[in-house]
Amino acid sequence: MxxxxxxxxxxxxxxxxxxxxxxxxxxxxxxxxxxxxxxxxxxxxxxxxxxxxxxxxxxxxxxxxxxxxxxxxxxxxxxxxxxxxxxxxxxxxxxxxxxxxxxxxxxxxARSAWAMERQVRLAAGALVMTGLALGLLHPAWQLLSAGVAGGLVFSALTNTCGMAVVLGKLPYNRPxxxxxxxxxxxxxxxxxxx
Structure with a gap:
């Protein structure tokens, strides 16, 4: 198209x-x-x-x-x-x-919401860091980081963002x-x- x-x-x-x-x-x-x-x-x-x-x-x-x-x-x-x-x-x-x-x-x-791209970067980064930190306790937690990485690749290939859709529904993204x-x-x- x-x-x-x-x-x-x-x-x-x-x-x-x-x-x-x-x-x-x-x-x-x-x-x-x-x-x-x-x-x-x-x-x-x-x-x-x-x-x-x-x-x-x-x-x-x-x-x-x-x-x-x-x-x-x-x-x-x-x-x-x-x-x-x-x-x-x-x-x-x-x-x-x-x-x-x-x-x-x-x-x-009075408040200013962060741009959605910035919110996605924060959420994705926090999830990856959490997966890596918890991976020190048990290697299975590293799957969280892998899942976020896979989601980011899918997002780039399809030019869509499921995380942005979810974040858009949260209360702080409502005026x-x-x-x-x-x-x-x-x-x-x-x-x-x-």
Whole structure:
């Protein structure tokens, strides 16, 4: 499958008013700062949101964003397989902020969630170190480290990350402030241009 269309941060900034922006990060990441007007549809809820996304695509272009661009590329491929054309933001919200463009943070979002890639590195590293340390007590514990290594190889080969999906469901990746639930987000997405 061909790579999805991509907009760089300056192109997206210039066309932001004409784009429907869908942020596929976990709600906690989204609450820590997102593109103005972006709708939060976590990657693991993309299929549930498909009818609203199809409606939005019928009214204009869809831009899918995440922290670095990896998850948004996966989302664009998933959407393309379902008949919806969408572009990804090159460099994600990190690239957006690095170019000096505004990120919207809801009022009361005092904390900043770590980027999912950073959380995965911490969790994977901690599990490997735990497996190696416990392996000194009993060699069978080294299988924990081997399992994490195998998961990382699988993640790289498939460009997916099961650990990120699991971490995205943890409470600290949910915003502490009242955030709109997915149904409210989908209703807003349907009304975007209506």
């Amino acid at each position: 061909n790579p999805p269309a991509a907009l760089d941060t300056d192109q997206a900034h210039a066309r932001l008013a004409d784009l429907t922006v869908i942020d596929v990060r976990a709600p906690g990441e989204y609450a820590s700062g997102h593109l103005p007007g972006a709708h939060n549809v976590p990657l693991d809820r993309l299929h549930h949101a498909l009818p609203a996304i199809e409606e939005a695509a019928g009214q204009g272009e869809i831009l899918v964003v995440c922290a670095s661009g990896t998850r948004s590329e996966n989302a664009c491929r998933t959407l393309a397989g379902l008949g919806v054309t969408a572009a990804t933001l090159t460099g994600g919200t990190s690239g957006w902020a690095a170019r000096g463009h505004e990120l919207h943070c809801p009022e009361g979002a 502490r402030t009242a955030a709109p639930d997915l149904d409210a987000t989908l209703a807003a997405l349907r009304q975007r241009r209506g």
